Amino acid sequence: MLSHIPSVEKILNDNRIIDLLEKYSRDSIIKLIRIELEVIRQRIVDSNLEFNYEVLIDNLINKANNLWLNEIKNVINATGVILHTNLGRAPLSSDAADSVRDISLSYSDLEFSIKSAKRGSRQEIVSDILCNLTGAESAFVVNNNASAVFLTILALCENKDVIVSRGEAVEIGGGFRIPDIISNSSANLVEIGTTNKTYVHDYETAINDKSGCILMVHTSNFKITGFTHSADISDLVKLSSSKGLPIIQDLGSGTLIDTRDFNLDYEPTIQDSIKSGIDLVLFSGDKLLGGPQSGIIVGKKKYLDLIKKHPIARAIRIDKLNLTALSSTLLHYIKDEAIDKIPVWKMISADIESLKARVIDWQNKITIESNIIEGQSTIGGGSLPGQILPTYLLSISGLKIDCGVNEFFNKLLNNKFPIVARIEKNNIIFDPRTVLGDEDSKLIDGINSVYANI
Structure with missing residues (x-):
């Protein structure tokens, strides 16, 4: 049966494979043929399966098209x-998409200051806009919100305790959990309270000389109702300030628009969190903000300066195309046209x-x-x-x-x-x-x- 297997050259001369060669390189097709022939030889040896030439050709055509036409498609x-989430979350506005196309086809001033003719920072493109919109002192953008949480904890709380309400030690999607992110940030998770009730005194009792921060995680992907209690933000801000600890809020989704205007429940706005005295607020760019995948950190300059200087900040920085899309998206808010232009x-x-x-x-x-x-x-x-x-x-x-x-x-x-x-x-x-x-x-x-x- 092994003798019935054709040579690579004979397969290449089949008209149906010649058609494939019009679309794909000869080297790629040869590699695919050799892999398929090896699989067939092994099956014949192991199971004495009968060789079928037509099945081989069909498999090669199907594999080529499935492997090499498997690009991301519009749906x-x-x-x-x-x-x-499975369909890519927020679609971009036409303006944002156009800006990405323009930047992708040419060179740009991504990290070059035209004014000074010197090296610049990509973060400058959006940081001033973010501060204007949120009221924050400083801002920094990375590739997604999980990275933002990871970097913040790593930069501020390495080998220290991160105090989190037990009801907020959540899974944020894709199997990624807040406790895992904290532990991999070289910090120690200290859970307080219970799943349904956490009080200010629970936080106060947990604070000691090993404490690094208080982390509040907005439960944006689930809701606990009934017999519940959460500590008031203003009380936690006072507590953290008196103890000299930063208070960090992971909003998850993050919005600049009041959701109550659309007969929805109140979703904490980023600017409200900053106004309440939260030191650092973290949120996603591709959810309610309506922009590209990104993780955004806004808040007090003294903490953001430490975050920006951490070596990991470069490893998870936002790329130029998402940064361009984010800048265009944020400008819709500056121009008061978000509701009309952001999908x-x-x-x-x-x-x-x-x-x-x-x-x-x-x-x-x-x-x-x-x-x-x-x-x-x-x-x-x-x-x-x-x-x-x-x-x-x-x-x-x-x-x-x-x-x-x-x-x-x-x-x-x-x-x-x-x-x-x-x-x-x-x-x-x-x-x-x-x-x-x-x-x-x-x-x-x-x-x-x-x-x-x-």
Whole structure:
């Protein structure tokens, strides 16, 4: 059976492989062939499997296309989850995307001061804007908020105790936990209070000569209700000040806009935290801020100077493209146009009647029978847990789909423009709140295309 295996050269002369050579380099194809042939030889030796030339060619074509066309793709988010972590969280504004494209195609003054003709700092691009927006004395940006927490604890509390309420020693997503970040920052976690109740005196009792800071972690991705109590921020600020300890708040999501304006519960704003006397406030750039992946630290200059000087700061610094996108995003707030231009806030503030009008338009243009129902959108991304926004939904019953809802759902995913919907009680559901305005025609064409081919 081993003698039936063709040579690499013979496979390269197959017309179907010649077509692959039009798209990929000869060296890459040869390596792929050799790997596949080795797998076949081993299977023949181990299991005496029969060799099939057509299967080999099909496998090579499929592997080439799966391996080398596996780039990040645009998808249509019809789930109604605004900050969908699996779908990349916050989409950028058009201005931010344009600025990234412009900077990526040329050289830039990333770390060069045009005014002085000397080396500059990339942090200067956004630090002044952040201080203006938040009221902080200083600011520093890294590649994500977990890095911001890690760097802050490492720079300020190495070999010291970090005091955290037991109810705030949370998992922040992806299996990363606050206790693990603290321990890997060469600090010692000191948990106080209980899961549902922590008082100021719990913090005070824990403070000693080994204490490095008080860390407050906003529970932005879950909510504890009922028999609960949390220490008042103003009391903790007074306590930390009297003991000479920095008080650090990890807001997680972080917002500059009052969420109560949109009939949502209050989410602590960054500027409110700074105003309350918190020494350092940490938050994400790609959640409610509506920008790119980044971790942002704002607060007292004396602490941020120590953070900026730490060797790890360079290892986790923000890259030039995300920095450019962040700068453009922050300028929307400076210009008082965030709600009109930042997609996340356009979605949150979307008028219910405009959402209904879009769904009616969808229904009129798709060929499969559907219903319009009232529903709910969520914020997602570890922000405002349990909070919902009313919406209208396009619903396609599984009874109208010959192949069933699961197969229809998968076909939508494999459409030319992948559509991510949701399944509820044997219905395929599409929420207009998270479908960007210029994606409506693609969504309609996608649904019609899938329906026509089942």
